[in-house]
Amino acid sequence: MSEADPAEPVLFATRLRPHRSLTPRQFRFLLLGIAAISFASTLPFVIMGAWPVAGFMGLDVLAVYVAFRASFRSARAYEDVRVTFLQLTLAKVSAKGARAEWRFNPSWVRLERQEHAEFGTQRLDLVARANRVEVAGFLGPDAKERFSDDLGRALAEARRGYRYEH
Numbered sequence: 001m002s003e004a005d006p007a008e009p010v011l012f013a014t015r016l017r018p019h020r021s022l023t024p025r026q027f028r029f030l031l032l033g034i035a036a037i038s039f040a041s042t043l044p045f046v047i048m049g050a051w052p053v054a055g056f057m058g059l060d061v062l063a064v065y066v067a068f069r070a071s072f073r074s075a076r077a078y079e080d081v082r083v084t085f086l087q088l089t090l091a092k093v094s095a096k097g098a099r100a101e102w103r104f105n106p107s108w109v110r111l112e113r114q115e116h117a118e119f120g121t122q123r124l125d126l127v128a129r130a131n132r133v134e135v136a137g138f139l140g141p142d143a144k145e146r147f148s149d150d151l152g153r154a155l156a157e158a159r160r161g162y163r164y165e166h
Contacts, residue, residue, distance in 0.1 A: 008084045008085065008086060009084065009085070009162075010082060010083070010084055011083045011084060011085065011154040011157050011158055012081070012082070012083040012150060012151060012153075012154030013080075013081070013082045013083070014080075014081050014147075014150075015078055015079070015080050016078060016079040016080075016081065016135075016136050016138075016139065016147070017075065017077075017078045018074065018075050018077060018078075018138040018139075019138075019139075019140070019143075020071065020072065020075045022068070024072065027068050027072070030068075031061070031064065031065060031068070034060075034061055034064055035061050038057045038058065038060060038061050039057075041057065042054045042057040042058075073095055074095045075095070076095040076097075077092075077093060077094050077095045077138070078092075078093050079091065079092050079093070079135065079136065080093075081135065081151065083106060083151070083154040083155060083158055084106075084158070085106070085158050085161060085162050086105070086106070086158075087103055087104070087105065087106065088103070088104040088105075088106045088109055088126070088155070088158070089101065089102070089103050089104075090102045090103075090104075090126060090133060090135055102126070102131070102133050104126060104128045104131075105128070106154075106155050106158035106159060107158070107159050108128050108129070109126055109127065109128040109155065110126070110127045110128070111124065111125070111126060111127075111148060111151055111152055111155060112124070112125045112126075112127050113144075113145075113148055116141075119141055120141030120142060120144075120145060121141045121142075121144040121145045121148060122141065122144075123137070123144075124136050124137075124144055124147070124148055135151075136148075
């Protein structure tokens, strides 16, 4: 995001990132464990002369590796949300680095929540006139609800306007 006026106070600023359950180090241990189990279960087949089984078991390990690498690559995506008295800025950066940015007047933007009775907050949209942009799409329902509450408070404060103190 571009640098803001240092005199304009920031009411809310956050960077949202997709959650990943494993760190890269934990992933290495998991992959080593899967490979060891695969090797141990393949060894009897190789001893009996059914050596092609080893290749298929190796494909399973390769599939797990490829799936987790894709997951870690997609985790590079993020969203920056920033609210000041004059502007709400949303910047979405894809895993490949493509950036899209939206700017809204906080007085005219609405934060719409789609709720499900059993599963909680399913979708959050910033809506201003004909513009509708989903925000925090990769967060879980609980995290979306907390984010929605925090952003809602910041937007309410921005609508009240700057308070001058003497």
